[in-house]
Amino acid sequence: MNVRQGYFYTKEHEWAKIEGKIAKVGITDYAQHKLGDLTYVELPQIGKVIKQGEVLNGLESVKAASDVYSPLSGKVIKVNNALENDPGLINKSPYDDGWIAEIEIQNEEETKNLMSADEYLNLLGQSK
Amino acid sequence: MKTIFENSIKGRKGVISGEVNNDLIKKIDEKFLRKEELSLPEVSELDVIRHYINLSKLNFSVDTEFYPLGSCTMKYNPKVCEKLASREEFLNLHPFLSYIDEDSVQGVLEIIYEISRLLCEITGMKKITTQPYAGAHGELTGVLLMAAYHKAKGNNKKYIIIPDSAHGTNPASAAMGGYSIISIPVDKDGNMDVNILKEKINEEVAGIMMTVPSTLGLFEKNIKEIIELAHKYDALMYYDGANLNAILGKLKPGEIGFDIIHINLHKTFSTPHGGGGPGSGVVGVSGKIMDFLPVPEVIKENEKFKLNFNIKNSIGSVASFYGNFQVLLKAFIYIILLGKKGLIKVSEVAVLNANYILAKIKSYYDVPYNRICMHEFVLSARKQLKNGVHAIDIAKYLIDNKIHPPTVYFPLVVEEAIMIEPTETESKQTLDEFIDIMIKIAEISEKEPEKIKQAPLKTPILRVDEAKAARELKLKCDI
Amino acid sequence: MSGFIPHTEEEIIQMLNVIGVNKIEDLFLDIPENLKTKNFNIPDGLDEIELEKKVKNLAKKNRSDIINFAGGGYYDHFIPAAVDVISSRSEFYTAYTPYQPEASQGTLQAIFEYQTMITGLTGLDYSNASLYDGGTALYEAIAITVRTNNRSKVIIDKGVNPLFRKIVKTYSINLPLKIIEVDLKDVYTDREKIKELLDDETAALVVQNPNFFGIVEDFEDLFIFAKQKNISAILVFYPVSLGILKTPGEMKADIAVAEGQSLGLPLCFGGPYLGIIAVDKKYLRKMPGRIVGETIDKEGRKAYVLTLQAREQHIRREKATSNICSNQALCALRAVVFLSLYGKNGFRELALKNFENAEYLKEKFSDIKNLKIKQGQTFNEFTIEIKEDAFNIVKELIRKGFFGGLPAGLFFEDKKNYLIISVTEKRTKDEIDTFYKILKEILKG
Known part of the structure; x- marks a missing residue:
């Protein structure tokens, strides 16, 4: 399973890529693989204020439905509209084209609650 | 196949209708009239007959194939039940007639009264409502009854406990009825984990919903303990009767302390499933729930059958009238046809058939809970998965062999689950053929797994692109 | 052995030997002896001749000549004979829900055509494989709107079938839902009163056309008024009337529901009937029940399959759009045949x-x-x-x-x-x- 170095991870299999005050978030390669072919992405509302660990949005695949939990607290400032017409982007490119939203980070301290790539790899090893 | 719309020819019609005065439309103000053209096909009666008969040929069904679909009890439906339930005297009856003149509908009221009594005797319950249209509808009715019971007692209850092996309808029904769910896992023998139950149960639990035998096809060994524990907290015991076919004449849920039960008449009592319904999910209750049942109920007074609209704390109505009456009628005919001995035999042979298949194929597949099963059992395709063969592949290979697949990927607690329910109406010869094919599948999975994975090949269509269906969403014909 | 169980005594013995037990009762040992029942007071069975007599007698005790x-x-x-012929095809009526598309294209395509005809009839975007009856369909429609706009008040005109209203109230006994029924002015909808009641907490407005007293109205203006306040408009309709009357779509309804009995189903003392629902596209993902979609198979041929299943109870469990599983599929089949014939x-x-x-x-x-x-x-x-x-x-x-x-x-x-x-x-x-x-x-x- 592909894990991207330099990103932060949650144990619910979301990632966050932090650049300054902005975090780009999505789901991991492991998560997309578990869900199978994504068929629908319910995008979050721009402007939505969210706490770490709260439900950011919902995903549907052929045989499953799943919630995406926000890796960090903050405000949703951008969403990936391309997913509306092509939810399969998450399957094809979970860490790049398949990003879900950008969040303006409220509290940088919260990254302490997230895992590094190596820690996440470790978790996958355990949960396998 | 072409759609019925593609057979449409302008000006064609499939009914003979009398003269219609087209000028009459002028009597209606424009603003009340439809402007948009009616997009219905224009076809002859023969067009319609040929189209739908040809469509029917693309289906598997109990009357044409063995259909061991676990948890669905796809037994043979005796034709005499169909025939007698289709008599004009039943079909032509307006249900509102009963609201005005009970004398005109004594026969049908008697049928509702009698099937209720018979089902009370079979389940050990005190009273029945025939209103619920399907199993899940029965569950919701049961949950509403729980809510009414607790409300009347002034109890403050928020949760319903459901084992994680339950059908998805249980948690969905509980949520629809206004409750949150507490899930309890199964232990290593496939029973509800009583230790975890003891930790989780509390004063705010309204009830426990259980499927007996469980969806693993196993009898819940700790049932008595669970019931006593529930009642200590004034939580009601709900019996999901989807698997009642295993225990007729052996066990009465009402006798051992269950408070509410729903019965899928389209499973145990042989009313056909119609490609997805109509079913019937009648609900039975113990004495303490009786005062909350939906109205009207059918009662007998001085040898006459009547409607009673006055049940003290009734929840109201969950159906327009008496439920799917014709389905009740078919089940009633089935029960009086089989009688006491026949019904007992149903469960005995259903359990015999399931155990026979299990005994013959268990060395070829992974059996997560190796016990005597009830009327169905669950295998896992874990062994076959080592060669890349999934449960779904086995299902598709069975289709090529003219057998409807078992239920796959349910219950969720078993990886690569294959749930087999043969029912009592299948002969030893049919079971032997099925066993041979299942063994053959296990063998081919070892040597040539690709052969299984590419199935089906003999069907009108091959495997479908489900992702495309859900992404591109084409939900109606081109017209 | 009796009629529908084919086993001979000899076969039963052979099978017990394979299992490794002596008698059938040994298969029930998991049920503790003290829980087993001692009574099973069901009358003895009948043969088919006795059965026919008994049922015929019960049938005659009804005034079906009225x-x-x-x-x-x-x-x-009236129900054309061809409707009965199709719905009594074994391949349709003895099949289960079409979970395996390769073995159920017949049922799937028939439902797909049914969905198409219901949208054509109502002028709305999408329909499903059926719900139980008109009243339960109305509740499901209300539930869609409540889930969508997170409001909790529902305004229902008393011109809506009283049986439907009763079902809606029963379904909501344990929910934080406020159902307000609006009195009629004699037999007519009180539009002014309704307009007064529509506020920012209202999730939906429900009216019926023709109403319970047979009065035909045009609710377009009322629906437009409601929608300006983000209130969903639900119309209860009578399928046969849509042969000539203004459609729910033309009235700008968001959701339309009906009792579908009039489309080829006998009165049959209350059922089986047919719950019809049609929705505007914005509610598609919130619509309960089975939905059939068109796709292709491995070789690119047209094929039908149950789709949007992630909304349903077997996947989403307590978060599902509804608990519905079995529906009234055979009744929907009758309706599609009925509509094709006419x-x-x-x-x-x-x-x-x-x-x-x-x-x-x-x-x-x-x-x-x-x-x-x-x-x-x-x-x-x-x-x-x-x-x-x-x-x-x-x-x-x-x-x-x-x-x-x-x-x-x-x-x-x-x-x-x-x-x-x-x-x-x-x-x-x-x-x-x-x-x-x-x-x-x-x-x-």
């Missing part, structure tokens, strides 16, 4: 014929002086006001062989003198004339 002028949401329409022109003529027959009876009634017809546009059902309690009059009519209408007093305390009469295409001129004469005699008019 000529129907009663509707109330459930109508005595087709574009036949269905319009069917609606017109109903209208014509009702108008004919109205005209006849105009010379009965103790009877007043409620004014307003109607379709095949209308309300009359008489001097006596309508309940007693209907009882007398039943004795004379006519189910002469539905006494409104059954559901409306203040309308005991109102009788709701329906005249379908099945009523001959002769039957209508006779009914008129008998009622005139009874009313001494």
Whole structure:
């Protein structure tokens, strides 16, 4: 399973890529693989204020439905509209084209609650 | 196949209708009239007959194939039940007639009264409502009854406990009825984990919903303990009767302390499933729930059958009238046809058939809970998965062999689950053929797994692109 | 062994040997002895000859010869023979829900065509494989709106079938949902009152056309008014009337629901019937029940499959859009055959014929002086006001062989003198004339 170095991870299999005050978030390669072919992405509302660990949005695949939990607290400032017409982007490119939203980070301290790539790899090893 | 719309020819019609005065439309103000053209096909009666008969040929069904679909009890439906339930005297009856003149509908009221009594005797319950249209509808009715019971007692209850092996309808029904769910896992023998139950149960639990035998096809060994524990907290015991076919004449849920039960008449009592319904999910209750049942109920007074609209704390109505009456009628005919001995035999042979298949194929597949099963059992395709063969592949290979697949990927607690329910109406010869094919599948999975994975090949269509269906969403014909 | 169990005694012994037990009772050892029942007081079985006699006797204890002028949401329409022929095909009626597309293209395509016809009939975007009945369909429609806009108040006009309203109230007994029913002005919708009640907490407005008293209205302006406040508009419709009447889509309804019994299902003492739902595209993902979609198979051929399953209980469990699983698929099949047979022109003529027959009876009634017809546009059902309690009059009519209408007093305390009469295409001129004469005699008019 592909894990991207330099990103932060949650144990619910979301990632966050932090650049300054902005975090780009999505789901991991492991998560997309578990869900199978994504068929629908319910995008979050721009402007939505969210706490770490709260439900950011919902995903549907052929045989499953799943919630995406926000890796960090903050405000949703951008969403990936391309997913509306092509939810399969998450399957094809979970860490790049398949990003879900950008969040303006409220509290940088919260990254302490997230895992590094190596820690996440470790978790996958355990949960396998 | 072409759609019925593609057979449409302008000006064609499939009914003979009398003269219609087209000028009459002028009597209606424009603003009340439809402007948009009616997009219905224009076809002859023969067009319609040929189209739908040809469509029917693309289906598997109990009357044409063995259909061991676990948890669905796809037994043979005796034709005499169909025939007698289709008599004009039943079909032509307006249900509102009963609201005005009970004398005109004594026969049908008697049928509702009698099937209720018979089902009370079979389940050990005190009273029945025939209103619920399907199993899940029965569950919701049961949950509403729980809510009414607790409300009347002034109890403050928020949760319903459901084992994680339950059908998805249980948690969905509980949520629809206004409750949150507490899930309890199964232990290593496939029973509800009583230790975890003891930790989780509390004063705010309204009830426990259980499927007996469980969806693993196993009898819940700790049932008595669970019931006593529930009642200590004034939580009601709900019996999901989807698997009642295993225990007729052996066990009465009402006798051992269950408070509410729903019965899928389209499973145990042989009313056909119609490609997805109509079913019937009648609900039975113990004495303490009786005062909350939906109205009207059918009662007998001085040898006459009547409607009673006055049940003290009734929840109201969950159906327009008496439920799917014709389905009740078919089940009633089935029960009086089989009688006491026949019904007992149903469960005995259903359990015999399931155990026979299990005994013959268990060395070829992974059996997560190796016990005597009830009327169905669950295998896992874990062994076959080592060669890349999934449960779904086995299902598709069975289709090529003219057998409807078992239920796959349910219950969720078993990886690569294959749930087999043969029912009592299948002969030893049919079971032997099925066993041979299942063994053959296990063998081919070892040597040539690709052969299984590419199935089906003999069907009108091959495997479908489900992702495309859900992404591109084409939900109606081109017209 | 008995009829439907094919095993011989010898086979049973062979099978027990394979399992490794001595007798059938050994298969039930998991059930503790003290829990097993000692009583099973079910009568002995019957043979088919005795069975036929018994059921025939029960059948005869019903007055099925009565000529129907009663509707109330459930109508005595003609059913072409071909409908029965198709729905009694074993391949349709003894199949289960079409989980395996390769083995159930027949059911899947029929449902797909049904979905298409319902959207065509209603002028809305999408439909599903059916719900249980009209009343439960109305609840599901309300649930969609509540889930969508997170509001908790629902305004229902009392012109909506009282049986449907009762179901909605029952479903909500343990939910934080406020159902407000709005009184009629006599038999007409009180639009002003409704407008006053529509506020920012209101999730949905529900009205019915034609209403329970047969009055036909155009609710377009009311729906536009509601939608300006982000309130969803739900219309309860009568399928046959849409052969000529303005569609829910044309009225700008968001969701339309109906009792589908009139589309090829016998009255059959209350069921099985058919819950119809159609929705605007914005509610598609919130719509409950099975939905069939078109796709392709591995070789690119057209194929049908259950889709959007991630909304359903078997995947989403307590978060599902509804708990519905089994529905009324065979009834939907009857409806699609019925609609195909009548087709574009036949269905319009069917609606017109109903209208014509009702108008004919109205005209006849105009010379009965103790009877007043409620004014307003109607379709095949209308309300009359008489001097006596309508309940007693209907009882007398039943004795004379006519189910002469539905006494409104059954559901409306203040309308005991109102009788709701329906005249379908099945009523001959002769039957209508006779009914008129008998009622005139009874009313001494």
